[in-house]
Amino acid sequence: MADVGSGGANRIELESQILCSALRLSWADDDNIGVVKSARELYQLFPDLMPPPKTDIPERPENYYELLGLRCDVPQSLVVAGYLRAAKKFLRTQNVKDNRQDYYKILTAGFVLRKPRLRLSHDLITGREWLINTKTIPEDGTLEPIAATPSREPEPVQMVRTQPIVATQLPTLIELLKYAQIIGPAEVQALTNQMSIAPEIPVKELILSAGYVTDQEMNSLWLAETLLSQSKITMAQFAVAMYDERTQGIRMAESLQVRGWL
Structure with a gap:
């Protein structure tokens, strides 16, 4: 969701902005089906941003718009103003x-x-929780309207994946991110879809653009x-050195040299 330099990446950014706007406008207008459609498209692009609902805990997701007294379709430029207004009101009327x-x-x-x-x-x-509470989608969070589900024997239902993970070889960069445990299955799904x-x-x-790594880490x-293509290091050595960079601020190349691997 961050701004990036290439025109191609801006295409993903533009599509996500359009879908975000559609999601929030539908939510503000209580358009349940519109929310389902927009959420489904966004989930296709960003499955890592919507993990399955946690049914084993009583606490439900909090609506931050209600907490700050904002509409869910508030422009991004007005979010800060709404937040400051809510914070000042709290400080005036409550004891911190x-x-x-x-x-x-x-x-x-x-x-x-x-x-x-x-x-x-x-x-x-939060939108998915609203859809569940309004009986628009099943309680398992599947992004399919209940009314559209044909009557048949109940089957285990999973979160909808409009772009299922294909068992093909992933680009080396993604494999490295996986091996270093920087990303997990949901992030791999998001990148595969995109x-x-x-x-x-x-x-x-x-x-x-997804913010999984910094420019330096890239x-x-x-x-x-x-180095791996030249067999100068192993995947295990890479993972250790990358861990050093992400947790201790030591550049990966420096870590490899200090440990005597390069």
């Missing part, structure tokens, strides 16, 4: 020491809604790809 958790919720809501990617994840999760939708976009741009991944 006695209501610390409530104040933290306001701070969290402001932080989440200010970040486009976090806001989208919030909207998908590569299928926009094959002209370099994998590097998709990874950076350079280290490229170096690792070269």
Whole structure:
């Protein structure tokens, strides 16, 4: 959801912005089917932002728009103003020491809604909860209207995947991210879907746009790809050195040298 330099990546960005707008407008207008359709398209692009609902815990997702007194279709430019207004009102009318958790919720809501990617994840999760509560979709969170489900013997239903994971070889960069445990199955699904939708976009741009790694870490991944292709390091050595970079701030190349692997 971040701005990126290439025109191709901007195509994904533009499509996601259009779908986000459609999702929020439908939600604000109580258009259940519109929310389902928009959420399904967004889930195709970003399955990593909407994990399956947790049915084993009583606490349900909190609607941060209601907490800040905002409409769910509020423009991004007005989110900060709404957050500051809610925070100031709380400080005027409440004692922070006695209501610390409530104040933290306001701070969290402001932080989440200010970040486009976090806001989208919030909207998908909270919107799905709204669809479940209004009996629009099944309680397992499947993005299919209940009314559209034909009468038949009940079957185990999973979250809809409009672009199922295909058992094909992934690009080396994605394999490296998986091996280093930087991304998991949901992130792989998201990248796979986006590569299928926009094959002209370099994998590097998709990874950076999603925020999975920084520019510096991407350079280290490229170096690792070269070293691995030349059999100068092993995958296990790469994973350790990449862990050093992400947790201790030591460049991967430096870690490999210090450990005597390069």
